[in-house]
Amino acid sequence: MDLTLLGQLLLNGVIVGTLYGVVAMCFVLIYKASQVVNFAQGEFLLIGAWVCWSMLTTYQIPFVWSFLITLVFMLVFGVLLQIVVLRPLIGEPVIAVIMVTIGLSIVFQALMKWMFGVFAQPFPPIFERDSVTIGALEVKTVYVMSMIVSVIIMAGFGYFFKATRLGLAMRATAFDQQVAQSMGVSIHQVFALSWAISAMVSAVAGVVIGIVSGVSSGLSFYGIKVFPAVILGGLDSIVGGVVGGIVIGVLENLAHYLDSQFLHWGNMIEIAPFYVLIVILMIKPYGLFGTRDIERV
């Protein structure tokens, strides 16, 4: 038993898990507001990370400004994507919309490879100190930053949905579109807003992961990892997304520990979340926090 390794992996799990949680929230946000299952969620991370990276390296803009430009870019990108691609699909069958988001994912993936190449590119160092010590554990500064950013995003989501006019409008739209409209809410605006927020926040996660481990097309894999997280948490629960993300993060690192210490099967860290996905779908298809669809006559 290597306890230091276990501790390190658990910490990793929590840190990566909160990032999964953030991406899962973004995914759930779009699903709740507009009932679209967004298979291109991972590409949002990728695009955000590449935009920020090119601002930093190609245009030599300081990090803070690069980051803000990235956010504005993603805001516009999200709104345009909703208006141009998804708005005409309102009222079409779910499967058609899903196919379109899968298509978007492939197009963005290819576009990014075309524009930035296939090799991973490291972010220029942003922190002066590479790591800090918390208790007995050595933690990379970027991980601490990642954790702080994730928690701020989650608190921001909480505040937005509890206390702001638009947040309430989004919740009302998710609950009953006609009621929201009877209050004067424009559901087109809510849809566009949900895509914009989702794209922006995903980009933040993308930049954070990019800083930690470089930017490459592997980033879009987070969009796939999000599925175990949201299925575990419940497809329509934002809190569920966060909890699911953290659980999946910890679980995959535990699996990695078991694998490297005892089993030696290899690559458990990659597939463990998907075992969870299958098990959850079999025993609790609505997830921990999801609403059960009750058919009323």
Place this chain on the structure above:
Amino acid sequence: MTATSAHAEPPPHPTLSPEGRGQPLLSVNNIEVVYSDVILVLRGLSLAVPPGQIVALLGANGAGKSTTLKAISGLLRTEDGAITRGEVRFAGEPIQALDAGRIVRKGVFQVMEGRRIVADMTVIENLRLGAFTRRDRAVGADIDRVFHFFPRLKERTGLAGYLSGGEQQMLAIGRALMAQPKLILMDEPSMGLSPLLVKEVFAIIQQLNRELGITILLVEQNARMALQVASYGYVMENGKVVLDGTAAELANNEDVKEFYLGGSGERRSFKNLKSYRRRKRWI
């Protein structure tokens, strides 16, 4: 028009404001509403609501009462319906081409049938949602005003989904007040409530009308209750107005008594009753 009783003749132009008191706040002129491009629901409906009054819109199931309200509030479009002819004017301006959000901002708010509160929000969140179109800072004060009219909502701090039916109806009306409307379109406020609660809700509707000067167009199955609070009434059948008059006139009208108020006194055998009903349709 085949109404038999002499005093049931509607005035020739129901679009003229009832009792001839100046310009109506809301006037609906000869509108035709079609759902899904094919189903004709309203066929030349006209009515007028003078400012500061409660006007009742009565009629059987499927007569098109709710559709009329949705045509006014713009919610028709959310159900694939459209006004294909005629005009809706609010405070003198045509509003039939505006979307629902604009119409709410003009001061017309629909309280939909079946309360439709957001069950996974708290009472206060529901109320704040009602104030969506407002950006002023008086929203908090208005929440207190709603609690003044509905004191029992103040004690309910949990999710609105756990409120009783009566409380949910009060919340739905309170939510409408938050938008500071000039005209509330109220669809079946008595639905599914006990007789005592129906009385309470109607008393509040009257109070809102009196104290806040809000004009109300009231759609009701409970015609007796509606005619007690309203000053004027319209009776709809098959997508058009077939009868209108002051509330007192309607309440004394033999046909209205027979169809909507029930039990006009003399006992009839079932057979006679059926043939009577069949003969006296207003088409």
